[in-house]
Amino acid sequence: xxxxxxxxxxxNFHGPVLALEQVEQxxxxxxxxxxxxxxxxxxxxxxxxxxxxxxxKSVLLRLLAGLELxxxxxxxxxxxxxxxxxxxxxxxxxxxxxxxxxxxxxxxRHSVLDNVALAAWVAGATRDDGLRRAQAALALVGLDLARxxxxxxxxxxxxxxxxxxxxxxxxxxxxxxxxxDLLDPLDDEDAQRLLQVLDRFAEAxxxxxxxxxxxxxxxxPPTAAxxxxxxxxxxxxxxxxxxxxxEDPAPGRPGQASGPPPxxxxxxxxxx
Amino acid sequence: xxxxxxxxxxxxxxxxxxxxxGRRILGRxxxxxxxxxxxxxxxxxxxxxAIAAWRSAPFEAPSWMQAEALVLATGAEGEVDxxxxxxxxxxxxxxxxxxxxxxxxxxxxxxxxxAQRRGLAGTGLADLRPNPLPDGFRVRFAPGTPPEQIDAxxxxxxxxxxxxxxxFDAQLVRRxxxxxxxxxxxxxxxxxxxxxxxxxxxxxxxxxxSRAADDELFVLHLLGAEPAAMVRPAAYAAGLGxxxxxxxxxxxxxxxxxxxxxxxxxxxxxxGLHWEPLALPPWTPVPLCLALAGAGALAASLGLRATLRxxxxxxxxxxxx
Numbered sequence: 001x002x003x004x005x006x007x008x009x010x011x012n013f014h015g016p017v018l019a020l021e022q023v024e025q026x027x028x029x030x031x032x033x034x035x036x037x038x039x040x041x042x043x044x045x046x047x048x049x050x051x052x053x054x055x056x057k058s059v060l061l062r063l064l065a066g067l068e069l070x071x072x073x074x075x076x077x078x079x080x081x082x083x084x085x086x087x088x089x090x091x092x093x094x095x096x097x098x099x100x101x102x103x104x105x106x107x108x109r110h111s112v113l114d115n116v117a118l119a120a121w122v123a124g125a126t127r128d129d130g131l132r133r134a135q136a137a138l139a140l141v142g143l144d145l146a147r148x149x150x151x152x153x154x155x156x157x158x159x160x161x162x163x164x165x166x167x168x169x170x171x172x173x174x175x176x177x178x179x180x181d182l183l184d185p186l187d188d189e190d191a192q193r194l195l196q197v198l199d200r201f202a203e204a205x206x207x208x209x210x211x212x213x214x215x216x217x218x219x220x221p222p223t224a225a226x227x228x229x230x231x232x233x234x235x236x237x238x239x240x241x242x243x244x245x246x247e248d249p250a251p252g253r254p255g256q257a258s259g260p261p262p263x264x265x266x267x268x269x270x271x272x
Numbered sequence: 273x274x275x276x277x278x279x280x281x282x283x284x285x286x287x288x289x290x291x292x293x294g295r296r297i298l299g300r301x302x303x304x305x306x307x308x309x310x311x312x313x314x315x316x317x318x319x320x321x322a323i324a325a326w327r328s329a330p331f332e333a334p335s336w337m338q339a340e341a342l343v344l345a346t347g348a349e350g351e352v353d354x355x356x357x358x359x360x361x362x363x364x365x366x367x368x369x370x371x372x373x374x375x376x377x378x379x380x381x382x383x384x385x386x387a388q389r390r391g392l393a394g395t396g397l398a399d400l401r402p403n404p405l406p407d408g409f410r411v412r413f414a415p416g417t418p419p420e421q422i423d424a425x426x427x428x429x430x431x432x433x434x435x436x437x438x439x440f441d442a443q444l445v446r447r448x449x450x451x452x453x454x455x456x457x458x459x460x461x462x463x464x465x466x467x468x469x470x471x472x473x474x475x476x477x478x479x480x481x482s483r484a485a486d487d488e489l490f491v492l493h494l495l496g497a498e499p500a501a502m503v504r505p506a507a508y509a510a511g512l513g514x515x516x517x518x519x520x521x522x523x524x525x526x527x528x529x530x531x532x533x534x535x536x537x538x539x540x541x542x543x544g545l546h547w548e549p550l551a552l553p554p555w556t557p558v559p560l561c562l563a564l565a566g567a568g569a570l571a572a573s574l575g576l577r578a579t580l581r582x583x584x585x586x587x588x589x590x591x592x593x
Contacts, residue, residue, distance in 0.1 A: 065494075067493075067494070087499075088498055091493075091496045091497065091498045091499075092496060092498075093496070094494070094495065094496030095495070095496035096496075097496075099494055099495075101494060105487070105490060105491050105494060106491070107487060107488060107491055108487070118491070118492075118495065119495045122492065122495045122496060122497045122501075123495075123496070168495075
């Protein structure tokens with residue numbers, strides 16, 4: 001049985017895995033989402049970005065995944081400017097990234113196993129290897145293989161779909177995980193278990209960027225203290241996206257939004 | 273489980289894409305047979321129209337449309353020096369370049385020719401014994417020779433010593449020329465319309481296919497699939513389908529052309545024209561069908577890529593909302 005436990009990849013790039021330089025995104029002249037974002041995320045860092053619905057968290061993740069290009073500024077992944085990459089190179093890059101998209105984007109007519117294995121097949125795995133890796137990924141996120149592996153995804157609950165989409169994000173042992181609304185549909189126990197899994201990935205050198213939804217109303221930012229049952233691992237760096245700006249809800253802690261990453265230069269991103 | 277537009281478990285490699293294309297065709301034998309049959313009919317129609325247009329070109333003077341005069345020699349068999357007569361006929365022509373052939377016609381052939389040309393076949397004329405006709409020559413005029421020149425040439429041939437009669441109807445030849453020019457233009461118009469229809473059908477098929485596969489397209493895009501890998505199975509399936517249809521269409525064309533060739537020959541005979549059936553080398557269908565299959569795969573690939581770009585842009589917009 002193969003494992004998709006995180007593997008510490010060889011360091012072949014020294015610098016932030018993710019770097020946003022004055023990134024702007026606007027849809028038409030009157031629909032600015034955010035402007036002049038600066039951010040640096042190091043290898044093995046676990047970053048959680050919170051914010052109310054509509055604040056641009058999902059847009060930011062789509063930009064990081066290369067699914068959209070920013071209106072201004074530069075997004076660098078392992079030093080490569082996404083906007084300067086050819087579409088084919090961006091497609092290849094996405095195979096090294098595990099993406100949990102909003103709405104999960106599963107193929108409802110296909111089985112759970114096929115949905116997860118598809119990511120491996122796209123990345124060049126053989127049929128059998130893809131299926132074995134899919135089984136391992138599903139086991140890792142806690143889905144009951146015996147019951148659900150052969151089921152069409154259209155018959156799953158929202159929570160189960162979340163698990164399948166997450167397993168699909170993990171199946172290629174990605175160097176970078178981009179997870180939208182990571183904990184939203186999960187109960188506290190599942191959320192806790194999932195965070196532990198992701199924390200293990202981060203410890204092994206996988207960079208994790210997750211978003212979490214917070215109440216739209218003005219109020220205290222979502223912190224670990226506000227949700228004790230969903231305590232993020234201690235090493236998670238938390239930022240808040242509000243009014244088009246990234247803010248640190250707990251200033252003074254290490255890992256400022258625009259500051260240098262804590263372990264910059266320590267490791268690299270295996271994009272090969 | 274319902275079938276997807278994508279064979280998702282054989283992604284990327286060309287061999288796997290070819291396999292999945294084959295499975296896609298064989299997996300739905302009824303629909304595939306119907307689609308291939310319909311395409312074969314369209315291709316056969318297009319091929320027949322193309323052949324008709326080609327054979328009619330240039331419309332004013334198709335290469336095969338050579339007006340033909342039957343020159344009957346005076347006297348009984350053995351009494352005429354046919355070699356000398358051939359020379360005299362050539363020399364009598366006001367414009368020798370207009371005549372492209374002097375073919376000897378035996379008296380039996382001449383009788384049969386005469387009977388058929390005058391619509392007297394079946395009246396017993398061809399069986400007349402003894403055959404009263406002498407030997408003669410069939411004189412063919414170059415395509416596009418003006419009717420006045422042919423009339424003048426026929427008049428000159430009639431005056432040659434040793435010539436009993438010259439059988440030629442200029443009016444019939446003029447009518448045939450007009451008819452062929454009309455048919456050629458109609459065939460060309462029909463060919464253009466048919467080609468446009470086939471292109472439109474291919475475009476609509478690509479659009480319908482990509483709409484049916486919206487979710488799959490976006491998921492594959494999300495997972496980092498390259499457009500080439502995304503469209504490859506469908507392009508190969510299109511190539512294989514077109515190859516099968518082209519081979520079938522070739523069969524239709526051979527059968528239909530075989531059935532129509534005697535009619536065309538009869539038409540030519542009736543109008544005093546020389547007809548040569550279309551003779552293609554036996555290996556002709558191989559490169560033709562392979563070229564069509566390649567063109568089908570290429571068209572499907574380009575159409576799907578173009579559609580893919582539009583669909584992905586629209587899907588990304590939908591994701592934003």
